[in-house]
Amino acid sequence: MANRTATIExxxxxxxFELYEDLAPITTSNFIGLAESNFYDGLTFHRYVKxxxxxxxxxxxxxxxxxxxxxxxEVSPNLKHxxxxxxxxxxxSAPDSASSQFYITLxxxxxxxxxxxxxxxxxxxxxxxxxxxxxxxxxxxxIS
Numbered sequence: 001m002a003n004r005t006a007t008i009e010x011x012x013x014x015x016x017f018e019l020y021e022d023l024a025p026i027t028t029s030n031f032i033g034l035a036e037s038n039f040y041d042g043l044t045f046h047r048y049v050k051x052x053x054x055x056x057x058x059x060x061x062x063x064x065x066x067x068x069x070x071x072x073x074e075v076s077p078n079l080k081h082x083x084x085x086x087x088x089x090x091x092x093s094a095p096d097s098a099s100s101q102f103y104i105t106l107x108x109x110x111x112x113x114x115x116x117x118x119x120x121x122x123x124x125x126x127x128x129x130x131x132x133x134x135x136x137x138x139x140x141x142x143i144s
Contacts, residue, residue, distance in 0.1 A: 006035060006087075006120065009139045010045075012132060015104070015125035017087050019143070020118070026074045027089055027098070027119040032143050034067055034100055040141040047103075048134040055090055055103040056138060066099025073098065074117045081109040085122035085129065088112070104129045 003022060008015045021028045034040060040056070046063050047055035058065045073095040081088065086105040089098035098117060105112075106129070122129055 004032070005123070005144050006031070007140075007142045007144065008040075008125075009141075010128060010132060011137050011139070013125060013128035015122060015128050017085070017104075017120040017122045019120050020079065023076055023078055024074050024117060024119040026071055027117045030069070030071045030098075031089075031102065031119060035141040035143050038140075039067060039100060040138050043138050045132050045134060045136045045138070048132065049106075051107045052109065053103040053105055054129060054132045054136075055101060057090070057101040059100070063101070066101065069099060070096055071098050072096050074119075075114045077114070079113075079118035081105050081112045081116070081118060083108050085126050086118050087120035087122065088116045088118040091116065104132075106130055 004019050006017050019028045044061050045054050045056040046058050046061050090101035091098040
């Protein structure tokens, strides 16, 4: 089975990323379920760090909220933050605390490897991801 694609429609344009369903099945299944239930629709990107990440998926917009469900940390040496466009789950300091928040790397961030679950890579719209700032919105997230 081929990996599916997630499409994020933002106020600045469209971002598409391949979901690594083959390498991160727990994490991608969680993200797909949230996207298909329209969880992300209308949420903002609540965190921007220049040359590092843009982060969204918090229902409160504060960086403290989640979906109410946590998933197991799923890391692999094959899943890396080696360049801009890596998509991974955010979490608190507890390893199995990822819920709904995710980030897109804006530059290489290899120091995050094996600590955060990478579950996709931007295939279209990296320029859009790089232009996002705190407060920008996701109008929809769909899976195809």
